[in-house]
Amino acid sequence: MFHKRLLKEFSDTKKYTAAVVFFQWIGMAANLLFLYTTARMMQNVIFGIFTAQTAVTYLVLLGVFFAVRWAVSAGKNYFSVKTADLVKERLRDEIFSKLLRLGGNYHQRVSTSEVVQVSTEGVEQLEFYMSQYVPQFFFSMLAPLTLFAVTGQMDLLVAGVLLICVPLIPLSIMGVQKIAKRLLGKYWGNYTQLGDSFLENLQGLTTLKIYGADGEYARRMDESAERFRKITMRVLIMQLNSISIMDLAAYGGAAAGILLSIRSFLHGNLTFAQCFFMVLVSVEFFLPLRMLGSFFHIAMNGNAAADKIFGLLDLDEREKGEYGVFPQGELRFEKVSFSYEPERPILKDISLRVRERGITALTGESGCGKSTIASLLMGEYSDYEGRILAGGDARRELREIRENVRFSAITRINHNGYIFRGTVEENLCMGNQNASAADMLKVLRQVDLYEDFEPRGGLAMALSERGENLSGGQRQRLALARALLHDSPIYIFDEASSNVDVESENKIMEVIRRMSKEKSVVLISHRLANVMDADRIYVLDHGGICESGSHRELMADRGVYYRLFTAQQELEQYQGKAGKEEFAENEAVGK
Numbered sequence: 001m002f003h004k005r006l007l008k009e010f011s012d013t014k015k016y017t018a019a020v021v022f023f024q025w026i027g028m029a030a031n032l033l034f035l036y037t038t039a040r041m042m043q044n045v046i047f048g049i050f051t052a053q054t055a056v057t058y059l060v061l062l063g064v065f066f067a068v069r070w071a072v073s074a075g076k077n078y079f080s081v082k083t084a085d086l087v088k089e090r091l092r093d094e095i096f097s098k099l100l101r102l103g104g105n106y107h108q109r110v111s112t113s114e115v116v117q118v119s120t121e122g123v124e125q126l127e128f129y130m131s132q133y134v135p136q137f138f139f140s141m142l143a144p145l146t147l148f149a150v151t152g153q154m155d156l157l158v159a160g161v162l163l164i165c166v167p168l169i170p171l172s173i174m175g176v177q178k179i180a181k182r183l184l185g186k187y188w189g190n191y192t193q194l195g196d197s198f199l200e201n202l203q204g205l206t207t208l209k210i211y212g213a214d215g216e217y218a219r220r221m222d223e224s225a226e227r228f229r230k231i232t233m234r235v236l237i238m239q240l241n242s243i244s245i246m247d248l249a250a251y252g253g254a255a256a257g258i259l260l261s262i263r264s265f266l267h268g269n270l271t272f273a274q275c276f277f278m279v280l281v282s283v284e285f286f287l288p289l290r291m292l293g294s295f296f297h298i299a300m301n302g303n304a305a306a307d308k309i310f311g312l313l314d315l316d317e318r319e320k321g322e323y324g325v326f327p328q329g330e331l332r333f334e335k336v337s338f339s340y341e342p343e344r345p346i347l348k349d350i351s352l353r354v355r356e357r358g359i360t361a362l363t364g365e366s367g368c369g370k371s372t373i374a375s376l377l378m379g380e381y382s383d384y385e386g387r388i389l390a391g392g393d394a395r396r397e398l399r400e401i402r403e404n405v406r407f408s409a410i411t412r413i414n415h416n417g418y419i420f421r422g423t424v425e426e427n428l429c430m431g432n433q434n435a436s437a438a439d440m441l442k443v444l445r446q447v448d449l450y451e452d453f454e455p456r457g458g459l460a461m462a463l464s465e466r467g468e469n470l471s472g473g474q475r476q477r478l479a480l481a482r483a484l485l486h487d488s489p490i491y492i493f494d495e496a497s498s499n500v501d502v503e504s505e506n507k508i509m510e511v512i513r514r515m516s517k518e519k520s521v522v523l524i525s526h527r528l529a530n531v532m533d534a535d536r537i538y539v540l541d542h543g544g545i546c547e548s549g550s551h552r553e554l555m556a557d558r559g560v561y562y563r564l565f566t567a568q569q570e571l572e573q574y575q576g577k578a579g580k581e582e583f584a585e586n587e588a589v590g591k
C-alpha cells in the first residue's frame, strides 16, 4: 500500500498528516450532525410537527454546519499544502545536491531527460502522494469505524453489514495493485525513454537536418511515441476497470445498507428519522475509501516515481576527499593507470609532472588519452591506480582533497566553453562572484572582446542560450575571460583554441603564455605549433607516455614528436602555399 522508504524519509510530515486527518474527521462529524438534523426535520414535516421554532433551529444548525465545513476545509488545505511544500522542496533539493555530488559527468550514470522528468513530474507525483493520498488512507480507515460507532447505536445489524462491506474496496484495490505495479513500471520506463530520444533529437536537430536524417529519426520517435501511447492506454484501461470494480463494491454495499435500513424501519426497529439518516449515511460509509481508490492510481504512479527518484539518489558517488587545503607545488602523476570500462585500459603507467609555473603540454594522436588525464586532474574519476599528487613534496593525493577546494585551485577550459543565457556580466561573475566592473572590463580587454561588446551593451550585453549570438571565437574568448577572473593557481586548457578563427587562436595562446609566467598551465593541443613554447612536452601514444622533453630536445630525438611536428608543418606550409596560389590566380583573372 505504501512506499515504506518514502514514509521513512518524510517522517516529519506525520504531524501535518495527523492534522489533515483530524480536520477531515471533524468535517465528517459535522456532516453527520447535519444529516441527522435533516432526517429529524423530515420526520417532523411528515408527521406534521414542523413549527417556526424548528425551522429557525434548523437554519441555525445549517449555518453552523457550513461555517464548520469551511473552517475544516481551510485547515485541511493549509496542512496539505505544508506537506506538499516540504516534500517538493526537499526532494528537489536532494536531487540537485546529488547531481552536484555526482559531478559534471552525471550523465554517464543517468540520462539528462530522466533527471528532468523525475525532478519535475516525478516530484509532483510524490507531493500529491504525501499530501493527499497518505492522509486519505488513514481517514478512510477511521471514517467507517466512526460511522459504525454512530449507526451501531441505532441498528447494530445494518451498521455491521455496512462495516463488513467496506473492506471490499481495499480488496479490489489490492487485486488491481499487482497488475498496476508491473504496468506502471513499464509506463515510466517508456516515458523516460521517449524523453531521452526527444531531448537528444531536439539538441541534434540541425545535424539531423544537414544529413537529411531527420525523417528517419522522426520515424523512430513515432515508434517510441506509439509504444508510449499504447502503454498509456493500458494504464487508463486498468484505471477505468478498477474504478468500475470499486464503484460496484461501494454502491453495492450502500444499496445493501439502504435496503436493510428500510427493512428495519418496516419491522419497527428504527424510527423514520433514524431510517432516513441510515439511508443517507450508507453511502458515507464507502465514500472515503472510494475517494482513496481514485487517488490510488496517482499513488501507484507515485510509488513508481519514488523508485526512480530513490534510484537516482542512491547512485554511487565518487570518493569524497575531506582535506580542506590545496597544497602549493607541482602536480605529479605516479604510475597512473585508468580505464573507463573493464578490459579496455586507457591510461597505462603514466608518470608526469606539472610544474608550479610554466606550461606543461600533452600531445599525441586523437584518442591517446589526453582529455582523460585532464579529467583525472579535475577529480572526475577517482578509481584510478597509482597516485596523483598535489603539492610537490607535501604529497597530498588529489582525491583526498575536498571537491570545492580542488575546483577553486584548478580551472579547466575545454574547446566549447559553456556560455549561459543572460548577460556578459552574469557569465563573468560565475568566475568570481566578487569581481568588480573594472575587473570584468580588464579581462574583456585581455581577450580582445572589449571593442566587440562595448557597442552591444558592454557588460549588460544580452547573451542567448549557449552564447549563440556570439561567434565561435568570441564564445571561447569569453569563456577564457571568465576563467581569468577565477584566478586559480592551475589552469588546464583542453583544446581550448581549436575550432576557432586564427585571430582568436592567437589571442588565446598569447593569454596562455602570459599567464604561464605566474601560473601552472596544462596545455592539451593536437596543434604542435601551439605547444612548441611549453617548458615540457609529454607525447602520448596509446595511453602511455612515449616521449617527453622540450621542443628542442624532442626534435633532436627525431622520434614520434619529430614525425608529427614535421608532418604538421609540411601540411600547413602546403595549405599556405596553395592558398597564396589561388589568391594570385584570382587576382590575375580580376575576380
Ligand SMILES: Nc1ncnc2c1ncn2[C@@H]1O[C@H](COP(=O)(O)OP(=O)(O)OP(=O)(O)O)[C@@H](O)[C@H]1O
Pocket: 108, 340, 341, 346, 364, 365, 366, 367, 368, 369, 370, 371, 372, 373, 526
Ligand atoms: N566517458 C568515456 N567512456 C568510455 N570511454 C571513453 C570515455 N571518454 C573517453 N573514452 C575513450 O578513452 C580514450 C581516450 O579518450 P580521450 O578523450 O582521453 O582522448 P584524447 O587524446 O583527448 O582525444 P582527442 O584528441 O581526440 O580529444 C578514447 O578511446 C575514448 O574513446
